[in-house]
Every structure is written in structure tokens, then in C-alpha cells.
Amino acid sequence: MKTALSYQIYESKSQLPENWDELSCKNIFLSKEYFEILDKSAPNNMICHYIGLFKDQNLVGIAISQFLDLNKLESFGERDRCMKTSARKFILKRFASHVLVIGNNMLTGQNSFVFSESISKTEGVKTLKKAANELKLKFKSMGKKVHITTFKDYDKNDIENFTKESDSFKNNYRYSVQPNMIFTIPFQWKSEQDYISSLIKKYRDQYKRARKKAEGIEKRKLHLEDIITLEDTIYDLYHHVAQNAPFNTFFLTKNHFRIFKEILKDNFLFYGYFLDGKLIGFNTLIKNGDSIDTYFLGYDDSIQREKMLYLNMLYDMVAYSINKGFKSIIFSRTALEIKSSVGAKPVEMFGYVQHSNNHINKQVPRIFPLLEPQTIWQERNPFK
Known part of the structure; x- marks a missing residue:
């Protein structure tokens, strides 16, 4: 019989299991050292949590989440001043100011999780979805309702694990953002x-x-x-x-x-x-x-x-x-x-996003392009 995974959510590096770095050795951005940096100097509008996945009490996965309060920002960026930029700011302030990221919003690439070989990525991602739902309840109890939940920055191979043998992401919008260079x-x-x-x-x-x-x-x-x-x-x-x-x-x-x-x-x-x-x-x-x-x-x-x-x-x-x-x-x-x-x-990157309001969530495919700045560029090939 297949053993279901459990999870534990931690608020600081000091709470992590002793053997955490046995998995984080594959990615410094999931290490205890890096989490200590976030504990001491994360952006003022960011709250970080660290997630451990367990199978039979054994640590089999590690992950990071970040809650962003966009209302605390002095500016969303001043370079572009146009109608689309104004619309993006309005939408973010009114309908998407509280964002829960499973992953690292300060980096580009798959810095969300590391799983041991004893579990499948599909199992791991499904369990992280459950942890994200608990985090939303946690923030709600603090008076910070999460508007948007997103799993970010996966390549084509990783993103397939989000829908394989699971309907956990059936109401999520799959998006593609600017590539990782x-x-x-x-x-x-x-x-x-x-x-x-x-x-x-x-x-x-x-x-x-x-x-x-x-x-x-x-x-x-x-x-x-x-x-x-x-x-x-x-x-x-x-x-x-x-x-x-x-x-x-x-x-x-x-x-x-x-x-x-x-x-x-x-x-x-x-x-x-x-x-x-x-x-x-x-x-x-x-x-x-x-x-x-x-x-x-x-x-x-x-x-x-x-x-x-x-x-x-x-x-x-x-x-x-x-x-x-x-x-x-x-x-x-x-x-x-x-x-x-x-x-x-x-390298094309993908993610999944879901809005907490069901009516707005149905409109996300139409709204999301307004939130992601469009970049028109020409790829160069400098080599012989």
C-alpha cells in the first residue's frame, strides 16, 4: 500500500530538521544558510516559510514559500509609464495585492523544491499544493487574505508533473513568462x-x-x-x-x-x-x-x-x-x-496561478497578460 506524504511548515531556519541539508546540497537556494539570509534580510513586504515533506517520518522533500504584500511597495517600477502599466498597477492593488508564491520570487528558475528519489515529483507537488492551502488559511487568520497563489518557474519537463495523475491544478491557469537566460x-x-x-x-x-x-x-x-x-x-x-x-x-x-x-x-x-x-x-x-x-x-x-x-x-x-x-x-x-x-x-519557463475568488479566477486567462510586462526582443547568436 502506498504511503501518503505528510508535510510540516516552518517559520525560520532554526526550526528545520537537522538533516535538511542532505537534500539542499542539490540547490544552495534551499539550504539552511540561504534561509538564514532570508530570515535576517528578506524584503520588508515578504514573509517566508519553509516546507518539509515526510514519508514514514523520513524527510523526503524540501521547499520554500514566500508571501508578498504588494500594498507595502513604494513603487511597482517607474520605467514604463503607459495605459497598460497603469492598468496593471490598478489590478494588482485592487485584486492581487496578497500573493503566495511556492518558489522564490527573488530568483529565476526552479528553486521551489528538491525531492528525494524515494518519491515522485507528482507526489511531491501534490503535497505542496496541500501545504499551500494550509498557508492560505494561516495568513487569513492573520488578517491577510491570499488573493493569488502561484507555483513559479518550471521548465517543460517539470511543469508536466503538476497535472500528471492529479487534478490538484485543474482550476489553475498555466502561464509562460519571460525566459530564463x-x-x-x-x-x-x-x-x-x-x-x-x-x-x-x-x-x-x-x-x-x-x-x-x-x-x-x-x-x-x-x-x-x-x-x-x-x-x-x-x-x-x-x-x-x-x-x-x-x-x-x-x-x-x-x-x-x-x-x-x-x-x-x-x-x-x-x-x-x-x-x-x-x-x-x-x-x-x-x-x-x-x-x-x-x-x-x-x-x-x-x-x-x-x-x-x-x-x-x-x-x-x-x-x-x-x-x-x-x-x-x-x-x-x-x-x-x-x-x-x-x-x-x-529557456522557456512556466507556472500555475489561481485566484481565490472563483469569478475572478475564471477571468485570469484574460487578466494575466495585463500583469506580465510584454518584452519584444530579438535573439542573437554571437558564435561561429
């Missing part, structure tokens, strides 16, 4: 020069032009004490970029990068870019097994344009990952075309 590093590449040599002339010229533009900029690896000293400037640079994004559901806290470095240490890389001794930009990377995940960045926009700083950051990320022997770079979504121009490829 992933750079797969050929095994034969050992240095940045291998990358440069593989580019066609147009993109070799782009590389040379960008590098020449950046002359005079000093790139420096920052340690914890540097991050603390420059914290105000770092946050200003980050906030400028975030504020001018087309759409935001959260803003980082000022101490976020400091906490990240304190806890993840060498698995979190922080690079500052200086001009005449002044910090004008930064980017961050996270080591996650044999992959590098790009994280948040910031820059002075006027200098960025003149010095092609963002493009140079992308080249630096590629060079570091090749030199250190990583297999891939998760560039995430946004800035799709420029990431494509350095060699990243789009």
Missing part, C-alpha cells in the same frame, strides 16, 4: 580567450569596443568589510536600477548584501567597479554547485551608458565562470537581448 559553457573552454575566439567578427568587435570603453575603470573584488563601508552607495546604485525596472514586486533591504556575504562567505561574490576612486557599479554572483547564478547589480546610469558598464559586467561574469570551471551561468530574465548577445540562450 542560460549560458552553457562548452567543456573544452578553459579560458576567456576560448570564448573570444568562438565569437563571429561582429561580436568580437562588440567585445573589443566594450573593453576599450571601460578603460580607466577598476574592477575590485569586495570583502565583507568593504561591503559594510560602502553600504549606502551600494544600496543607492541598486535602488536606482530596481526603481527603473519595468516591474517590481519587492525591494531589497539595505543590509541584504552584507548579510549574504556574512553567511555564504566565498560562495557569494561581490565585484565593485570604480572610476577615479568612486564606486560606480557592482554585480554579484552565487556559486550553486556547477552553476553560477547571477544576482542583483547596480550602477550609475550615466556612466553605464558611456562606459558600456553593464555589457562589460556580463563579459566579466562569463570570463570568471569559464576560468573557474563552471558548467553554466544562470543569467535569469530581464535584459534578454543583451544577454543573448554575449551567448545566453532562452
Whole structure:
């Protein structure tokens, strides 16, 4: 007889079972260390929970959920000012301000769960759906009714587990959002020069032009004490970029990068870019097994344009990952075309979403396109 899975919901890293990291070793973003970062520096409008799945009292799955209160946001993003943007803000404020995410809204990709091989993904996902329903009741008791529940960022293979042998998601709308931009590093590449040599002339010229533009900029690896000293400037640079994004559901806290470095240490890389001794930009990377995940960045926009700083950051990320022997770079979504121009490829991502109001839920297929910013872009192929 098949044993049904049970689950336990935790509010902090300190409550997790001792053997949690036996599963999280497959994904740093489900580890106790990373959850400690969220406990100490999650965005102010976010509440995190951690979910353990059990079979015969044995831990067989781990997952994360995030509750977002969009009413606490100062802005959804200021870059685009148009009727569609206004409509999106109105809909979010009135009908979708409380969002429960099974997954990680701060990252791109399948960072929702890890299951052991002793259970099927279909079993695991079905149990997470039950946990999500309990979380909705929990927030309701706190006076925070969940409007939207979403399971986010799965590729074509993973998304099939949501409907296989289960009707748990029959009333959910399946959506596709902007792709995850992933750079797969050929095994034969050992240095940045291998990358440069593989580019066609147009993109070799782009590389040379960008590098020449950046002359005079000093790139420096920052340690914890540097991050603390420059914290105000770092946050200003980050906030400028975030504020001018087309759409935001959260803003980082000022101490976020400091906490990240304190806890993840060498698995979190922080690079500052200086001009005449002044910090004008930064980017961050996270080591996650044999992959590098790009994280948040910031820059002075006027200098960025003149010095092609963002493009140079992308080249630096590629060079570091090749030199250190990583297999891939998760560039995430946004800035799709420029990431494509350095060699990243789009991977389509899917999710499921359900509104708590049945009448509104029936209209989600019509409403959802208004909530997701549309991006028109041309994929590039820089390689020979």
C-alpha cells in the first residue's frame, strides 16, 4: 500500500530538521544558510516559510514559500509609464495585492523544491499544493487574505508533473513568462580567450569596443568589510536600477548584501567597479554547485551608458565562470537581448496561478497578460 506524504511548515531556519541539508546540497537556494539570509534580510513586504515533506517520518522533500504584500511597495517600477502599466498597477492593488508564491520570487528558475528519489515529483507537488492551502488559511487568520497563489518557474519537463495523475491544478491557469537566460559553457573552454575566439567578427568587435570603453575603470573584488563601508552607495546604485525596472514586486533591504556575504562567505561574490576612486557599479554572483547564478547589480546610469558598464559586467561574469570551471551561468530574465548577445540562450519557463475568488479566477486567462510586462526582443547568436 502506498504511503501518503505528510508535510510540516516552518517559520525560520532554526526550526528545520537537522538533516535538511542532505537534500539542499542539490540547490544552495534551499539550504539552511540561504534561509538564514532570508530570515535576517528578506524584503520588508515578504514573509517566508519553509516546507518539509515526510514519508514514514523520513524527510523526503524540501521547499520554500514566500508571501508578498504588494500594498507595502513604494513603487511597482517607474520605467514604463503607459495605459497598460497603469492598468496593471490598478489590478494588482485592487485584486492581487496578497500573493503566495511556492518558489522564490527573488530568483529565476526552479528553486521551489528538491525531492528525494524515494518519491515522485507528482507526489511531491501534490503535497505542496496541500501545504499551500494550509498557508492560505494561516495568513487569513492573520488578517491577510491570499488573493493569488502561484507555483513559479518550471521548465517543460517539470511543469508536466503538476497535472500528471492529479487534478490538484485543474482550476489553475498555466502561464509562460519571460525566459530564463542560460549560458552553457562548452567543456573544452578553459579560458576567456576560448570564448573570444568562438565569437563571429561582429561580436568580437562588440567585445573589443566594450573593453576599450571601460578603460580607466577598476574592477575590485569586495570583502565583507568593504561591503559594510560602502553600504549606502551600494544600496543607492541598486535602488536606482530596481526603481527603473519595468516591474517590481519587492525591494531589497539595505543590509541584504552584507548579510549574504556574512553567511555564504566565498560562495557569494561581490565585484565593485570604480572610476577615479568612486564606486560606480557592482554585480554579484552565487556559486550553486556547477552553476553560477547571477544576482542583483547596480550602477550609475550615466556612466553605464558611456562606459558600456553593464555589457562589460556580463563579459566579466562569463570570463570568471569559464576560468573557474563552471558548467553554466544562470543569467535569469530581464535584459534578454543583451544577454543573448554575449551567448545566453532562452529557456522557456512556466507556472500555475489561481485566484481565490472563483469569478475572478475564471477571468485570469484574460487578466494575466495585463500583469506580465510584454518584452519584444530579438535573439542573437554571437558564435561561429
